[in-house]
Amino acid sequence: MTRYFARRATLKRSFGLLSDFRYEQTDPDLFYGALARDSVELIGDLYRGHTERDLTGTTVLDVGGGPGYFADAFGRAGARYVPVEPDPSEMHAAGLSVGDSIRGSGLALPIRSDAVDVCFSSNVAEHVAQPWVMAEEMLRVTKPGGLMVLSYTLWWGPFGGHETGPWHYLGGEYAARRYQRRTGKEPKNRFGVSLFDIGAKDGLRWAKTQTAGDVLAAFPRYHPRWAWWMVKIPVLRELLVSNLVLVVRKR
Template sequence: MKVSDYITLYRLAKNRLRSEEDYKRFQRFQASLLLEYMQQFGIDVRGKVVLDLGSGLGGYSQEIARKGGAAVISLDLIKPSFPIEQGIYALIGDALSIPLRDESVDFIFCASLIEHVSNPLLLLSEIKRVLKIKQYCYLSFPPFYSLRGGHEFSPFHYLGERCALYLHCLLRRTPPDWVKKVYTPFLPPTSFANTYQGWGLFRLTIAKAIQMIREVGLEIVDISPRYLPINTARWPILGEFLTWHVQFLLRKTT
């Protein structure tokens, strides 16, 4: 990444919660960087069918369709709030039971979803099922013990769930109005697991993710932290705390 990319990323991250459109700009810029990352491994999604799992506001889907030139299936639990444009096909569904045929997609993009589902092993099994043989999946999440691993409960998640919930309510931390409108959070949350309707936050580490990926039989092509030059993601134990967001490039071999 160039210095200008880091500056742009910081500016967009700082403003991402101001509005839905600000958050989509943040997603689109990240998607452009991730397309460049995938090109390092010879992966070009142009003309391919890409599944964006847990697409949310759709910023990633938009950039993958526009810049990447892919046909994107944008799947989420909620009805998309973004206008459907050429190259994007919205699908309402559960990532734990993907409503697609076996071996029907060329690439799967799954960013910041796996830590929000109650059965991550099932999610990985579904990813393997719908992915074509010898094709790739991009998977990423903030490890639970990283500074941002507690999401809206950070940094209080280090103190345990009960304390984190108490301090979250005490400080009257509430999501912006546009987030409430789109995702309908439970206020106040009574557990990490029921933060939002239909999904929440579950403790997931890099080590646990590696174990489950191997269990379902996907090949790990790359493990690295997003946007950082030092690969802390491969450091045992310490990497769980220092890796702000881990990314995996996975391949289905059989």
């Protein structure tokens, strides 16, 4: 079911996304605009691989959608895009207005069961103290036969510490204190508060033990197709996969 996205997963794409990451803090419009386009391509390709249809007419729930950077991109693809965000300051951070925005927690989604065609979360699970509770909630609200797509940053990867990296390799608390000393302010992503140690093995264990769906794929989001084998190698995957995508079909 990854055959369409696999064609897009090239080294050129990887380098392009890598170059955009440096703008996350300084130019979020540029960074999230590029990430939005890539996310729509990812979800569109996975959905097409699963159903042989595009996203036209589907409802896509984005858990942790923030201020709605992805709304226009999903709208252009023909989907009804519904972001869920618990923090009102995040919802209004970019001055955007998304009509279907919902304020709510990913740990207890204010959505009825079996409601959406695709439930998606991008780079959020590492900011949640109970990410697998969130994953269970994502599956709950997905329609039978629909897709749950969870993409998250691995702690031991190069971007695991977010703005406090690469010092997170010496410990999350140390990295946070060092950032504070160097910049004079607390990091946005504070270890133990809004940033947590989450690895590939954690997600793969959850995918194997959950009972509400069938795991269709697990691969590195930002790597070229020829590097996807890394997910299969313990220890190595924690250091090199960077961002793991789990794709589950709701039963």
